[in-house]
Every structure is written in structure tokens, then in C-alpha cells.
Amino acid sequence: MSDVLVSSVLNRILITHFGFMAWPVALLLSLRYLLSPLSLWAGARSDTSAAAPYGRTRFIWAGRALMMTGLGLIGVSLAWFGRGQAVPGWLMVVAGFLAYGVGGLISGSPFLALVRHSAPAEQQGLAIAIVETVLIACFPLAALGFGLLMEHYELRLFWRLVALTAAAGGTFWLLSIAGVERRVQDELRAAGEPLRPHDRPIGERLRALLGDRSKLRFFLFLSVAAAAAWLQEAILEPFGAEVLDLSLGQTTRLNAVWLVPTLLTLVASMALWRNRPPQRQGGIAGAGLCCMAAGMALLAAAAFARAGVLVIPALIAYGAGFGVYTFGGLSLMAAMTTDREAGAQLGLWTIAQVVFRGVGIAAGGLIRDAGLALGGQPSVAYGVVFAVASAGIAAAVVILTRVAEGLRARPHAAAAPVAVI
Numbered sequence: 001m002s003d004v005l006v007s008s009v010l011n012r013i014l015i016t017h018f019g020f021m022a023w024p025v026a027l028l029l030s031l032r033y034l035l036s037p038l039s040l041w042a043g044a045r046s047d048t049s050a051a052a053p054y055g056r057t058r059f060i061w062a063g064r065a066l067m068m069t070g071l072g073l074i075g076v077s078l079a080w081f082g083r084g085q086a087v088p089g090w091l092m093v094v095a096g097f098l099a100y101g102v103g104g105l106i107s108g109s110p111f112l113a114l115v116r117h118s119a120p121a122e123q124q125g126l127a128i129a130i131v132e133t134v135l136i137a138c139f140p141l142a143a144l145g146f147g148l149l150m151e152h153y154e155l156r157l158f159w160r161l162v163a164l165t166a167a168a169g170g171t172f173w174l175l176s177i178a179g180v181e182r183r184v185q186d187e188l189r190a191a192g193e194p195l196r197p198h199d200r201p202i203g204e205r206l207r208a209l210l211g212d213r214s215k216l217r218f219f220l221f222l223s224v225a226a227a228a229a230w231l232q233e234a235i236l237e238p239f240g241a242e243v244l245d246l247s248l249g250q251t252t253r254l255n256a257v258w259l260v261p262t263l264l265t266l267v268a269s270m271a272l273w274r275n276r277p278p279q280r281q282g283g284i285a286g287a288g289l290c291c292m293a294a295g296m297a298l299l300a301a302a303a304f305a306r307a308g309v310l311v312i313p314a315l316i317a318y319g320a321g322f323g324v325y326t327f328g329g330l331s332l333m334a335a336m337t338t339d340r341e342a343g344a345q346l347g348l349w350t351i352a353q354v355v356f357r358g359v360g361i362a363a364g365g366l367i368r369d370a371g372l373a374l375g376g377q378p379s380v381a382y383g384v385v386f387a388v389a390s391a392g393i394a395a396a397v398v399i400l401t402r403v404a405e406g407l408r409a410r411p412h413a414a415a416a417p418v419a420v421i
Helices: 002-017 022-034 037-048 057-082 086-117 121-149 155-175 180-190 202-210 213-229 236-242 248-273 282-305 308-335 342-373 378-408
Strands: none
Touching (some): 022 086, 037 086, 037 342, 057 086, 057 155, 086 121, 086 180, 121 155, 121 248, 213 378, 236 378, 248 282, 248 308, 342 378
């Protein structure tokens, strides 16, 4: 709910209702991704205090409280914008995005670590995968619900969404993990395996990791794929408004159109290929990326021709490919991760995706604005963004072929799978 409110509803309001350029809005959306190294720091800090009472829980609750504070500040910023006071409005919205982003980053890694430790050793990867699958399932539900609750922008309706998100989110964030960490600690102590901090410095582990060319190539693959896949994030809804003349509720539901196929193909992929060796999943990941590239190419054609009839098939193709790629990427990350350095390696893969997701979001807004500034029609400006996204995803497929060649020569990876979103 909070992510749809910040990344979907708000960007449409700022760009379409208030008429702001897309690039500063896209930059705001990308702030939390550009600050993603905080997640590595928070995860390491929570590892250090994992044996203490509420060692991870306190990071989770503090971060989620910051997120709710950020939502409130964003609501205040819209009130300033509505009164025509841009400077305090921008100061408040930046503060809100910073609070929201930092809160999410310092709570995310400790939460996933708690999820992992709460499951038996042989089911830890499955536990994380289930959590991430439910997360994907809830995105279209939130998008559909918000679309129904606010068909057209009004400040009081936006505040209603903020209050609903804070109430529901606060309830889940507090009650869902209350007592879990204490139970995990008690079970580990009873089994004679108490949690202990990692004593090797993070910097030393990262230096060794960055010296491995195969891992650098995999880092490049994840980065290019993430940047290209998320070019559309900040401009999809404004595209629906400015090119297709859709209402606020209709553009909000565009996210559900591609997220529902993502969920379905992710679950289907887990059912079909869960027993396939991780290092043999390169072809599956590549097939998903090819489907995503085709979806973006079709969406570009829809923009250039102002053909709304092509938008739904394009988004369905993109979402279906995204689900297959997510499963394939999950397996490839497991294959590229060793038991000894799992924490540092998985942290680096996460940063590659999160940082370059932010780069892609910001780049999408910049490309759109550059197209308009050069005198292009909105349909052309948005079409160029989608065409660049398609080309970038295709480039990731080319890099993947080199990664897959290296994986075929590696022994079977023993690391637990990690969900990739």
C-alpha cells in the first residue's frame, strides 16, 4: 500500500495535476534506491546485535515508523502545493521521501534476515520466496483499491489513503513480527546454535568479491536489467493521462495490469522449474527478459501510434516476462553465491538491482522531459522511453549469455535461493 501510494499515485498527482516536470519527480522516486547502501549497513548492524533482545525487531519498527512519518510529510507537501507555495512544498516532499526511503532501507535487510532465521534451515529460501511472492500479490490489490478510492485527485481523498495506509501498515508492521525474534533466539539457544555476529569486516569481503571477474559480469547483468526494466516506473501513469486521456483511477490500475501476470508466471515458474539446478536457469531468465523486451517494444508502438488498444497486451507481455525473469534471476543469484561469503555477495546483488532501479526510474523521467524539450509530441517522448527500455532489456540478454557460459562451468551452487524483486 505504501509503495503504490508513493511510487504510483503521487507521481501522477505531481506531474499531471500540478504540472511539474517528470525529472524532479523521478529523482524523488529514485532517492531510496540511490541510498540503498544503507541496507547493507543496517543488515550488518542488525547482525551484530542479533543475539540481543529485539536486536533486529528494533531496526524494523524504527524504520517502519520513519516510513509512516514520511507519508505524513508528503501529504503536508501537497497542501502547500495546492496553495501555490512551491518552495515549502518541495522542501516538505523531499523530507517526506527521505524519511520514507531511509526507513524502508534500514528495516528491509533486518526483516529479511528475521524471516530467514524464523524458518528451518532447509526451508529458509522458500520462506523468503513466499514473503516476496505475497508482496507481489498485494501490489495489484493495493493499486485496484486505491484506484477505486480516489478516481480523481482531491487532497482530502489523498489524506484518506495516507491514513488507511498508516493504519493498515502500522498494524501489520507491529503485530506480524511481535515476539518472533524472541522465539527464534530461544529455539537457537535450545539447539545449541545461538546467533553470532560476523567477525570479518564488510570492506574486506567486498574487496575480495569485486576482484572476481565472473561476479563483476553478473553485477553488470543485474544492473543493466534493473535499469532498463524500471525506466517505465515514473512515467507509465503520466503516459496514460497525457497520451491516452485516462482518468486517475484508470492510470493507477495500469500497474495491476502488468503485476497480476507477474505474480501468475512467478508462481507457475516455481511449480514448473523448482527442481532445475540453479546454474541451468539462464535460459529461463533470458526467455523472461525477451518477453519483457517485446512488451516494451509493443508499448512504444502504442505510444507512437497513440493506439490505446495495444497498451493492455503490451503490459501483459511485460508482466508475464517479468515473473519468469524474477524466478530465473532468483536461481541465478543462488548459483552465483557461495556459502562462505553469502552475506556480502547477496548484499552486492541487492545493491546492483536497487541502485540501478533508481537510475532507471530517474532516467525514464529525464528521457521523457528531453523529448518534450526538443519539441516532440508527448506520444513521441513517451514512445522513446519505452523503446530505450526494450533495447536495454535486450542488451541484458546479451550479457546474460556470457554469465550463463561461466555458470555452466561452475559446480552446483549450494546456497539457498533468494527472492528477487
